[in-house]
Amino acid sequence: MISYQGELLWPGNLGHGAVIASFCAALLGVLAYGHALLGHKLEKGRWETWGRWAFGLHSLAVFTVIGVLFGIIYTHRYEYHYAWSHASRALPVRYILSAFWEGQEGSFLLWIFWHVVLGLFFLVSTGRRWEAGVMAVLCLAQLMLSSMLLGTLFEIPMLGSLKIGSSPFVLLRETLQAPIFDRPDYLQWITDGNGLNPLLQNPWMVIHPPVLFLGFAACTLPFGYAVTALVRRLYREWVGPALAWTLVAVLTLGSGIVMGAAWAYESLNFGGYWAWDPVENASLLPWLLMVGALHGMHAYTKSGYSLKSTLMMVMLGFVLVLYATFLTRSGILGDSSVHSFTDLGLSGQLLAFLFLFFGLMVFLLALRWKEIPGKEKGGEESGTSREFWLFVGSMTLVVSAFQILLTTSIPVFNAVAGTSMAPPADVISYYNRWQLPIAVLILLMGTTAFRLRFGRSEPAPVLRWMMIITALSVVLTLLIGYTQQIGYWSYLLLIFAACYAMAGNLHQLFLARKRLAAQGGLWAHLGFGLMMLGVLVSSSRKEVVSLNLEGTPLGDNFSPAQARENVLIYQDQSKTMAGYQVTYTGDSVAGPNRYYKLLFQKKNAQGQWVYHRTLYPNAQINPKMGLIASPATMHFWDHDLYMHVTQVPDPENFEQKSRTYAEPVLHYLDARGDTLMLKESLVIFEGLQTRLDDEWKEETAGAEAAVGAPLRVRNLNEEFRLMPVYVLRSGVEFRYPDQTQEPGMRVELQKIDPQSGQVALSVQTLQPAPRAYVVLKMLRFPWINAVWYGSFLLVGGLSLSVVHRNRQYSRERTAD
Amino acid sequence: MKRSAILLLLLLGTGLAILVSTLGESSSYVDFETAATEPGRSYHVVGTLDRSVPLVYDAEKDANLLQFALVDQKGLSRTVVYYGAKPQDFERSEQVVVVGAIQKQGGQPTFVADQILTKCPSKYTEDTL
Numbered sequence: 001m002i003s004y005q006g007e008l009l010w011p012g013n014l015g016h017g018a019v020i021a022s023f024c025a026a027l028l029g030v031l032a033y034g035h036a037l038l039g040h041k042l043e044k045g046r047w048e049t050w051g052r053w054a055f056g057l058h059s060l061a062v063f064t065v066i067g068v069l070f071g072i073i074y075t076h077r078y079e080y081h082y083a084w085s086h087a088s089r090a091l092p093v094r095y096i097l098s099a100f101w102e103g104q105e106g107s108f109l110l111w112i113f114w115h116v117v118l119g120l121f122f123l124v125s126t127g128r129r130w131e132a133g134v135m136a137v138l139c140l141a142q143l144m145l146s147s148m149l150l151g152t153l154f155e156i157p158m159l160g161s162l163k164i165g166s167s168p169f170v171l172l173r174e175t176l177q178a179p180i181f182d183r184p185d186y187l188q189w190i191t192d193g194n195g196l197n198p199l200l201q202n203p204w205m206v207i208h209p210p211v212l213f214l215g216f217a218a219c220t221l222p223f224g225y226a227v228t229a230l231v232r233r234l235y236r237e238w239v240g241p242a243l244a245w246t247l248v249a250v251l252t253l254g255s256g257i258v259m260g261a262a263w264a265y266e267s268l269n270f271g272g273y274w275a276w277d278p279v280e281n282a283s284l285l286p287w288l289l290m291v292g293a294l295h296g297m298h299a300y301t302k303s304g305y306s307l308k309s310t311l312m313m314v315m316l317g318f319v320l321v322l323y324a325t326f327l328t329r330s331g332i333l334g335d336s337s338v339h340s341f342t343d344l345g346l347s348g349q350l351l352a353f354l355f356l357f358f359g360l361m362v363f364l365l366a367l368r369w370k371e372i373p374g375k376e377k378g379g380e381e382s383g384t385s386r387e388f389w390l391f392v393g394s395m396t397l398v399v400s401a402f403q404i405l406l407t408t409s410i411p412v413f414n415a416v417a418g419t420s421m422a423p424p425a426d427v428i429s430y431y432n433r434w435q436l437p438i439a440v441l442i443l444l445m446g447t448t449a450f451r452l453r454f455g456r457s458e459p460a461p462v463l464r465w466m467m468i469i470t471a472l473s474v475v476l477t478l479l480i481g482y483t484q485q486i487g488y489w490s491y492l493l494l495i496f497a498a499c500y501a502m503a504g505n506l507h508q509l510f511l512a513r514k515r516l517a518a519q520g521g522l523w524a525h526l527g528f529g530l531m532m533l534g535v536l537v538s539s540s541r542k543e544v545v546s547l548n549l550e551g552t553p554l555g556d557n558f559s560p561a562q563a564r565e566n567v568l569i570y571q572d573q574s575k576t577m578a579g580y581q582v583t584y585t586g587d588s589v590a591g592p593n594r595y596y597k598l599l600f601q602k603k604n605a606q607g608q609w610v611y612h613r614t615l616y617p618n619a620q621i622n623p624k625m626g627l628i629a630s631p632a633t634m635h636f637w638d639h640d641l642y643m644h645v646t647q648v649p650d651p652e653n654f655e656q657k658s659r660t661y662a663e664p665v666l667h668y669l670d671a672r673g674d675t676l677m678l679k680e681s682l683v684i685f686e687g688l689q690t691r692l693d694d695e696w697k698e699e700t701a702g703a704e705a706a707v708g709a710p711l712r713v714r715n716l717n718e719e720f721r722l723m724p725v726y727v728l729r730s731g732v733e734f735r736y737p738d739q740t741q742e743p744g745m746r747v748e749l750q751k752i753d754p755q756s757g758q759v760a761l762s763v764q765t766l767q768p769a770p771r772a773y774v775v776l777k778m779l780r781f782p783w784i785n786a787v788w789y790g791s792f793l794l795v796g797g798l799s800l801s802v803v804h805r806n807r808q809y810s811r812e813r814t815a816d
Numbered sequence: 817m818k819r820s821a822i823l824l825l826l827l828l829g830t831g832l833a834i835l836v837s838t839l840g841e842s843s844s845y846v847d848f849e850t851a852a853t854e855p856g857r858s859y860h861v862v863g864t865l866d867r868s869v870p871l872v873y874d875a876e877k878d879a880n881l882l883q884f885a886l887v888d889q890k891g892l893s894r895t896v897v898y899y900g901a902k903p904q905d906f907e908r909s910e911q912v913v914v915v916g917a918i919q920k921q922g923g924q925p926t927f928v929a930d931q932i933l934t935k936c937p938s939k940y941t942e943d944t945l
Contacts, residue, residue, distance in 0.1 A: 383819060392823065399830050406838045422843040425858035425915055425930075430841055434834065564880040566901040627904045646901035647875045775879040775901055 004173070006187040007079045012169040015068035016151075019167065022061035022112075023146040029054035029139030036132035037231055051135055052123065058142060059116045065149070066109055069168050073099055078190050081175045082106070082168040088195035090592075098205045099196045104329055104346070105168035108148045110210060114217035115142055122221065126241060133228025134221055141220050144353040148346055166346060198592060198620045198628050204263035208256060212283060215253025216321045219286055221245040222293065223318035223357070226311050230364040235307060235373055240812070243297045244805050246314065250294055251798040253287045258791045267630045269644040271779055272539070273787065276431040278333050281408040282324035288401040289317035292394035299387035299394075302454040306391045308365075308372050313394065315361040320401075322354040332411050384457040389449040393442060400438045407431065436494055439532055443497035446525050447504035469507065473499035480533075484541055484782065494536050501529030520801030527793025534786025545578040545641070546778040566646050571772040574601075578641060581609050584774050593618040593630075596645055596774050600634070617644045617776065639782040647775035661746060661764040668758045678763070681715040681745070688752070688759060689723075696725060699736065703729040709749045709759060713740055724749040724761070737762075847888040848918070852925055855918045861927065862913050863888040865906075869895075873902045886912060886927070898929040909934035 029051050036047035069082065074096055078084040086106070087099040101107045119138050123131065151167025172190065173181040180186045199205075222242045229238035260280065261273040274280060296310030327333060330347035382388060407430070410421050424430040447469075451462050476499040481492050505526035512519050546567040569575050574583035581601040588595050595616040601609040617632040631644035667676055673687035689708045692700055700706035711722040725736040726749040737748040744766025751760040843860050851859040865871070866885035873882045882898040884906075896914055903909075916929035 388819075395823065395827055399827065399834070402831055403834045403838075406834060407842075410838075410842060420845040422845045422860040424841040425843045425860070434837070564899060566879045568875055568879040629904070647879060649875075771876075773876065775875045777901070 002182070002184050004187065005185045007171070008077055011068045011072055011077070012080060012171065015065055015072075015169040016167055018061045018064035018068065019146060019149045019151075019169075022058050022065060023143065023150060025054050025058035025061055026139050026143040026146055029058060030136060030143055033132050033136035033139055037136050037228065039232075048131055051132070051139070055119060055123070055135060055139065058139070059120060062109075062112055062116050062146075066113060069106065069109065070096075070100055072169075076193065078193050079171055079173070079187055081170050081172045084172050084190070084193045086193070086196055088193040090192075091196055091201075094203075094206060095196055095201050098200050098209075101209050102196055102200055103168065105149055105166055107209065107213070108145055109168070110213045111217055112142060112145050114210075114214045115145070115220060118217055118221060129234075130225060130228055130238075130241060133231060134224030137224035137227050138220055140356075144349075144356065148349060163345060164349065199268070201592075202263065202267045204259060204267065208259040208263050211252060211259055212256030215249060215256045215283075216286070216325075218245060218249035218252050219290060219318045219321050222249060222290070222314045226314045227360070227364060230311070230368050233368070233371070239297050239301050239310075240809065242314065243294070243301070244802070244809055246290055246294050246297060247798065247802045247805055249317070250287065250290050251795065251802055253283065253290065254798065255795050257283055257287060258795065262788070266633070269629045269631055269646075271642070271777070272542070274535075276428050278408045278411075279328050281404050282327045285324060285401050285405055285408075286317045286320040288397045288404075289313050289320055292397040292401075293317055295390045295394040295397075299390035303385070303387040304373070305387040306394070307374070308369075309391065309394065311365065311372070313398065315365070319354065319358050319361060320405075322350075322357055326350040326354050327408070327412070332415055382456045384452060384459050384462070386449050386452040386454050386457075389445050389452060393445045393449065396438055396441050396445070400435060400442075403434045403438075404431070436490055440494055440497040443501040443529055443532060446528070447501045450505070450508050450522065450525070469500055469504045472503050476503070480537070484537055486537070486540060488540075491536055491540050495533060498529045498533035498536065502526060502533070505529065517800055518804050520797045520799070520804055522797070523800060524794050524797030527790045527795070527797055529790070530786050530793060531790025534783050534788075534790055537783040538781045538787060541782045543780045543782075544777065545780050546643070546776060566775050566777050568647075568773050568775045569598075577778055578780055579603075580612065582778075584772075586772070592620050594621060594648075596648070596776075598632075598643070598774075598776075615643060619645050619648060621648070621650070635785075637785065639780055640784045641778060641780055643776050643778040645774050645776045649770060649773060660767050662767055664748070664762040664764045666750065667761045667763055669761060671752065671757045671759050676761070676763075678765070680765075681713050683763075684712040684714065685759075685761070686710045686712070692725065699725065699727055699734070703727045704731075707749070707752060709747075709761065711738075711747060713745060722747055726750075726752060843915075845913075847890045848892045848894045848927065849890065851927065852918045855920055855925070858915065858917050858930070860913055860915050861886065861888055862911065864911060865909065866893045869893070871907065875901070882906075886914060894925065894927050896927045896929050898932055903932050903934055906932075906934060911935040
């Protein structure tokens with residue numbers, strides 16, 4: 001047993017103890033609130049009181065865990081594996097947060113943290129009769145989540161040992177095997193951590209994960225309401241409060257997804273904001289279900305219609321959050337995702353988490369299926385009612401989610417069935433082919449439904465309104481299609497639907513102009529229309545403007561999809577792209593990043609190139625990960641020009657090569673005079689000179705032979721004289737080479753062969769100084785701003801709805 | 817027929833269509849031999865870089881030409897051509913997935929990749945001192 005020096009062990013013990021405490025308190029909470037939910041009575045006091053104590057204790061423990069882990073990272077205690085593997089001393093303070101949630105344990109903690117915050121907020125603000133059910137579900141989720149951090153080995157007889165969770169407080173020497181740990185003072189030698197993945201050293205990465213996890217956490221509460229509704233048969237009452245939380249979930253998860261897209265666009269280099277990557281899809285799935293549930297709830301509150309489907313959507317939304325967690329953290333995605341995750345061996349636990357809640361959902365729904373009320377007498381809902389179209393709309397969202405789910409789950413099928421299916425070769429266009437018609441339907445239905453009343457509407461005025469909006473949209477579509485040169489009818493259809501949504505919702509907003517703040521739905525739908533228009537135009541008319549027309553010819557048999565999209569520019573040279581003359585003028589280093597300076601010039605009215613702007617795409621030439629390029633973007637009101645480097649000369653290589661001579665090459669020349677053609681110069685040999693000038697006096701004194709080779713070296717615009725000399729003194733050869741500064745040539749008179757009358761000149765040329773260059777790719781995204789403004793409107797509309805809903809809800813509560 | 821029944825049918829129909837399309841459109845992870853049976857059809861081939869064959873990429877000559885040899889999981893090595901810039905840290909990749917098709921180029925079957933996915937040893941998750 002070695003007693004190690006310099007380790008600070010109490011924080012780890014405290015943290016680990018707090019994890020165990022939070023797990024136990026969550027268990028207590030599940031039991032107490034579970035009893036309360038089932039209506040069990042205590043002799044003295046209430047089960048809820050016990051539950052509250054348990055949750056309070058749990059919260060305290062969670063805050064302790066977070067505080068300790070943050071402290072460990074912040075103070076660079078590298079005896080802890082988590083701090084060592086995710087942080088380094090050079091890491092700016094603002095990215096300590098990113099380091100905190102880079103690892104799986106940290107991101108679980110983030111999720112746990114939001115559950116605690118939402119739980120406390122729920123207890124203070126709402127609570128009451130929903131407390132038992134919602135808190136029981138929340139505590140159950142916390143139980144599962146905190147078990148991921150336990151890192152405890154259980155010995156089970158017969159079955160061997162079972163590891164539950166992965167603790168963020170394990171020591172470096174407990175995780176790694178290295179001879180260094182044989183020394184008691186090993187810590188002295190571990191001066192720095194492994195560092196944070198440079199891709200995550202980005203402001204978006206500080207804000208995007210917390211918002212996304214807030215969204216995940218917010219999906220838990222509606223699940224809790226649904227459980228309460230089913231257990232306690234509160235079919236009518238649950239929708240009101242659950243709707244408020246569903247809105248919060250849709251808002252936060254949606255914002256998180258948009259931020260992820262913005263991060264991808266601004267700092268990753270896959271050339272876009274959405275790539276149907278499995279990890280992106282995984283967070284989109286619960287969002288689609290929650291949006292579906294939101295619309296189902298609206299239909300239900302006003303008409304008593306579609307309760308079963310709404311309950312299913314709410315519960316599936318949360319189950320899909322768990323599925324997303326399983327997909328992204330079990331390592332099952334493997335080759336199919338650009339995101340890499342390490343498998344901490346938690347797959348089993350994640351599956352248990354998933355099936356526990358999925359099972360709970362199936363069990364409760366099956367138990368109460370018969371008695372869940374449907375539409376009251378009259379049976380048939382009207383085709384001109386709003387609730388009918390809300391229902392159809394939410395089902396369309398489910399279809400959309402189903403398609404994404406199936407394709408994203410291909411690796412899961414492979415794992416289960418042992419097949420080797422791969423995603424469709426052109427996966428993006430495959431998704432688009434399905435999702436485009438779905439988007440068209442949703443835009444058209446979502447806009448028209450606002451014109452319909454709950455119950456039954458008079459068809460004539462609605463049809464008239466639809467005709468007018470349609471006519472207007474057709475005109476707009478033709479205009480956009482013509483100016484943007486969009487030829488495909490399916491694209492035109494989506495543009496039409498987006499125009500229809502914008503025109504329709506704007507008109508509705510105009511009609512409701514006295515109460516604009518209460519029209520969250522209209523604003524959100526308007527935003528969705530604008531966003532879809534932006535998505536279609538920016539992706540279908542996305543253009544590579546750095547097309548390279550030089551290079552090796554492709555040959556006749558080839559028609560590669562990705563043809564020569566990268567352009568090389570040498571330093572101080574320029575290429576013309578997208579109407580700009582782009583000049584690479586050099587690079588500079590700031591922190592870990594190397595910035596490549598690219599000067600953009602534009603032609604003025606007189607046809608002269610004048611300065612327009614300078615862009616600085618950057619790259620980290622990271623010793624650990626190679627070249628990591630981040631784009632730079634020029635924003636215009638109607639398009640973006642986006643560029644990133646794809647290749648740069650290796651700077652190390654660059655410095656080494658800079659002044660070296662190539663291998664010497666022997667040339668045989670006629671001793672009486674000759675010329676030699678070299679690659680970049682002409683060498684004229686004037687014949688051996690046996691009488692040397694006085695300056696060679698010293699070298700030639702007492703020599704048996706001393707000859708020189710007078711040379712004239714001519715390159716494009718200069719001529720140099722060289723005189724390599726050969727001296728034979730007392731049988732020893734001495735060679736005095738001569739060299740030019742430019743073009744960098746070193747010549748030695750190697751040998752004189754009197755018999756053949758030839759001399760051998762050894763010529764070495766200086767390696768041409770490597771020229772600095774960048775290889776870059778430049779894209780033009782037309783109308784990309786419509787995507788962002790549309791998202792703002794969507795998120796803004798949802799926020800308005802949250803505020804409006806809460807005001808309404810508190811008014812209802814005071815009225816009670 | 818009730819409207820909800822029609823809806824249900826529609827829903828199931830679309831679901832089925834999606835299922836069929838996912839199965840039908842999905843590509844598969846294959847080896848070069850299988851990919852060669854149908855030149856021109858797009859496949860995913862998983863393999864590792866064949867380090868005995870020099871990798872060709874010279875940005876100064878042609879920034880859009882990468883040529884390398886890939887050993888598939890059955891051990892067969894084939895030339896892969898990719899008309900684009902060399903992916904980041906390509907030489908260090910542990911595993912490479914190429915998406916593309918076999919093309920006959922003067923008798924010699926060459927795999928022309930439209931997409932290259934690399935799996936690098938993520939140094940940020942690697943546990944070595």
